[in-house]
Every structure is written in C-alpha cells, then in structure tokens.
Amino acid sequence: MSEWFFVRRGLANGVMNAGTAVGGLVLPLILPSIIQPNGTQITLRYLAVAVFASLLAVGSGARWSTNQSFWLILVVTTLQGFAYFLPILYLPTFAKDMNMNEEQASLALALLNGSSVVSRISLGQLSDIFNPWLLTTFTLAGTSIFTFVLWGAVTTNMATLSIYAVIFGALAGGFSSLWTGFVRPIARDDPISATTMLGMLMLSRGLGNVLSTPVSSALLTGSALNYVQSGFQHGSRWTRLIVYIGAMFAGAAMVGLVGWKRERGMSSVLLHRTP
Numbered sequence: 001m002s003e004w005f006f007v008r009r010g011l012a013n014g015v016m017n018a019g020t021a022v023g024g025l026v027l028p029l030i031l032p033s034i035i036q037p038n039g040t041q042i043t044l045r046y047l048a049v050a051v052f053a054s055l056l057a058v059g060s061g062a063r064w065s066t067n068q069s070f071w072l073i074l075v076v077t078t079l080q081g082f083a084y085f086l087p088i089l090y091l092p093t094f095a096k097d098m099n100m101n102e103e104q105a106s107l108a109l110a111l112l113n114g115s116s117v118v119s120r121i122s123l124g125q126l127s128d129i130f131n132p133w134l135l136t137t138f139t140l141a142g143t144s145i146f147t148f149v150l151w152g153a154v155t156t157n158m159a160t161l162s163i164y165a166v167i168f169g170a171l172a173g174g175f176s177s178l179w180t181g182f183v184r185p186i187a188r189d190d191p192i193s194a195t196t197m198l199g200m201l202m203l204s205r206g207l208g209n210v211l212s213t214p215v216s217s218a219l220l221t222g223s224a225l226n227y228v229q230s231g232f233q234h235g236s237r238w239t240r241l242i243v244y245i246g247a248m249f250a251g252a253a254m255v256g257l258v259g260w261k262r263e264r265g266m267s268s269v270l271l272h273r274t275p
Helices: 009-038 040-055 068-097 102-126 132-154 158-172 175-187 191-222 239-273
Strands: none
Touching: 009 040, 009 102, 009 175, 068 102, 068 132, 068 158, 068 175, 068 191, 068 239, 102 132, 102 158, 102 175, 132 158, 132 175, 132 239, 175 191, 191 239
C-alpha cells in the first residue's frame, strides 16, 4: 500500500481496515445458518481454510525503524488491544443476561461492526488532515468515558445497548486506520520499513487480544453474583469487566496524550531553531 498511495494513504488504510469490520457485520448474521447443520467444529474448519487462503499472497517483511514515537504508539496499540475485542466478544452475552433474545444480541454486535466500517474509513481520511496523536487521544478517551457511563451505568434495555454499540464502534473501531499517520513520518516513504512497522503494530494488538481473553474470563467468572442484573447494578457480574475495559482505554488515552505533547514540544523546538 505504501508504494501505491501517497497523498491519501490514511484513507486507503481506512478502506483496507474497514474490510475486517465488514466481516464482523456479515459473519454474525450468516454463521448461525452454517453452524446449525454442520456444527461448530466443521464451521471453524471452513473459516480456517478461508483465512489460510487469504494469507497465501502475504509477502515477507524486513528491518523496521525505531524511535520514541513508534514505541509510544506500540504501547497505545497494546493497551487498546487488551480492551477492544472484549465488547465484541461479550456484548451478545451481556444482552442475553438482560433477557434479550438471540436476534437482539446479534443486532447489537452487527451495529457495533457496522459503525466500525464508517469509523475506519473516516478516521483514515482524518489522519491525512489532523495530527494522529490528537485523534488517538480523543477517540480512546471518548471510548473510556462512554464505556463507564453508557455500558456501566445507563444501559438497561436494547435501545441504550444499541447506542453504546454504535458509539463504541464509531470511536474505537477505527483506531487501526490511524496507524499510517504514525508510520508515515518515521518510514519516510520506505515501503519495507512502513510494512514492517505496521506488522509490529498488528502483532502488539494481537498480543493484547490473546492475553485479554483469560483475564476477562477471570473477571467475569469471579464477579458472577447475579446473572440477571447488568452493568454497575448491585450484584452484577459485569462490573469488574466494564471497569477493566474502561481503564485500559483510559490508560491508552493517557499514553496517547503523552505522545501528542511530546510531538508538540518537538515541533516547537524545531520552529524556534528555524532561522
């Protein structure tokens, strides 16, 4: 992609990342019809074959560049990865705990992924215009606030759960589309360095995704006092999980704020040094 797009590279990255959200929008709607006649194991094998086929054309990477800004965004990406996939994983279960049916639970997930499609394209385009550190701080902080307020305190029915799903997808779903905004000034149009750094960011996010699953399972099981109440209601088994997700996004936003202030400071120094 770095060799094909120059001016609107962020938008191109956003369109590319929107493909995963499209899959998240479509799969919850079609998987039940595949699982019912074939079973879970056969369905997973079908998915494994499809994923393997899509990876056959992936090329190899090369030496990647390092500096303080890259390490900061790597930390942000890891923290975000420790929280981002959990609402996608648990919102259907949360909906069932609120006595919603299977269709309503699937709808909440579909709304989240649908808004993620728009978010990934929009944030990718915005990263071509605005500072990616500022966009990162704003979206991650907003995700943290809405997780605490909407999911934790306000969500009591399908309408409010749907609102949270849409907002979460809109704010958190497009984070990966901002990566090119960070990589571009470091790689300086070196496609090998850009590709490798993007691979490192994907790896760090995947690490958070894998490790967050046992952590979230322990939090959810350990707080299982009442399987009907939800959010921050007294006795809810979801309280600690929601706090964990909100705290991870808040921590990622704080690191993003550090990166933004650091970049502003460097820009100010360079401005004063310019004759």
